[in-house]
Amino acid sequence: MAQYQMADRQFLWTVFQGVDRDRSGAISATELQGALSNGSWKPFNSETVRMMIGMFDRDNSGTINFEEFCSLWKYVTDWLNCFKSFDRDNSGNIDKNELQAALTSFGYRLSERFYSTLIRKFDRDAMGSVKFDDFIQLCVLLQTLTAAFRYHDTDQDGWIRISYEEFLILVFSLRM
Ligand SMILES: [Ca+2]
Ligand SMILES: [Ca+2]
Numbered sequence: 001m002a003q004y005q006m007a008d009r010q011f012l013w014t015v016f017q018g019v020d021r022d023r024s025g026a027i028s029a030t031e032l033q034g035a036l037s038n039g040s041w042k043p044f045n046s047e048t049v050r051m052m053i054g055m056f057d058r059d060n061s062g063t064i065n066f067e068e069f070c071s072l073w074k075y076v077t078d079w080l081n082c083f084k085s086f087d088r089d090n091s092g093n094i095d096k097n098e099l100q101a102a103l104t105s106f107g108y109r110l111s112e113r114f115y116s117t118l119i120r121k122f123d124r125d126a127m128g129s130v131k132f133d134d135f136i137q138l139c140v141l142l143q144t145l146t147a148a149f150r151y152h153d154t155d156q157d158g159w160i161r162i163s164y165e166e167f168l169i170l171v172f173s174l175r176m
């Protein structure tokens with residue numbers, strides 16, 4: 001087990017060095033964006049890149065060092081496996097039915113109308129589906145908003161009553 005973990009780290013170190021193009025010892029947003037692929041020729045959605053750096057940049061340096069990279073790599077790999085498992089037809093993107101299956105399995109109960117809204121918002125290429133980077137952004141945003149709602153929904157009946165200012169605080173305090 002220990003040996004396996006070491007081999008794993010060795011592999012990650014090679015990946016890290018490949019991503020760190022300018023050999024600064026840390027990965028910048030631009031380097032990360034260049035290394036990630038969403039399955040198209042377009043660069044990885046910069047909002048998702050920024051969000052991931054925000055999540056894993058523990059020492060607040062604005063960049064990703066090797067230790068931070070190890071956690072980030074696991075996160076991206078987990079999302080990629082998740083994305084692939086829900087991309088039933090192997091099209092490289094998630095259509096509305098696939099999204100519905102994915103979010104339902106995560107425990108969300110959402111209406112047909114809302115799925116259409118989600119696809120419209122995150123479908124950057126107007127193809128009726130979402131790519132890997134947009135899928136991560138969509139899921140994380142939904143998670144964050146749901147957690148914020150639940151925080152106010154103390155009796156868990158699916159309804160909240162909050163003031164205008166509480167609503168503003170809720171929206172502005174979201175980490176995105
Ligand atoms: Ca660098
Ligand atoms: Ca850092």
Ligand SMILES: [Ca+2]
Nearest residue numbers: 087091093094
């Ligand atoms: Ca698909």
